[in-house]
Amino acid sequence: MDVQYVNPFIIATITTFKTMLNTDVAPGRPHAKQEPGPSYDVSGIIGLSGDAQGSIAISFPRIMALRVVSALLGSEIKIVGSELTDGIGEIANIIAGNAKQHLQNFNLLISLPQVIIGKDHVIAGQKGVPTLVVPFNCSFGDFSMEVALKTN
């Protein structure tokens, strides 16, 4: 997988959390996901097409997703509902928009985010396209980015 498509999303995640939530995000060592397995409980998924095709998902444990969106909205969200999904979608949207400015040399279209909720849900990529998992840690907890991209 070509890191030049992945790094802007890692940088954008760090920037977004720092500016919107005033927290430092530390990326861990990226590793390949050998087979489809459970992600965290709430995922914001961004689709890519053009020079790279596939998806980038930001996945959070439920408690962390609630904490992050509560901090963003300035009021406590206690239940998994539309406020949570809209908030996670907005975070994914901001990350995608921020990453886009570092990807202007490529012919790349970035979709609006989709949000998936469900304990231990699995994000399955295209057949034959490996998934790279980038773990992150910040004061809100651990989360991850799953990247499955096919490049031309």
Added chain:
Amino acid sequence: MKLLLVDDSATMRRIQRTQLNNLGITDIIEAGNGEEAYSMLTANMPLDYIMLDWNMPVMDGFTFLKKVRENAAYAAVKIVMCTSESEKTKVIEALKAGANNYLVKPFTPEALKEKLGI
């Protein structure tokens, strides 16, 4: 200080309202697109600031910006374009069309304060 917040995402408006409240700005009205914003502008003068998203349905932020700047009655209203579209050409286009400043999402409360000039 009275501010009109224009963004098609209710969640983003809520996030920005929280940021503005933290800066002490509480007299805020909201619109979900340029057309709605223009009606609110005409009904709520005097307004000090408009925080304006770029990509919106019905009427986008750039069209709204041009429409506002065509009317001398709104010349004193400061407009800050607030967008994830960070391409330089678009920013220059907005400034030429009469935007007073711009913010690229995501932005810190400090950047918001600086761009609003408060």
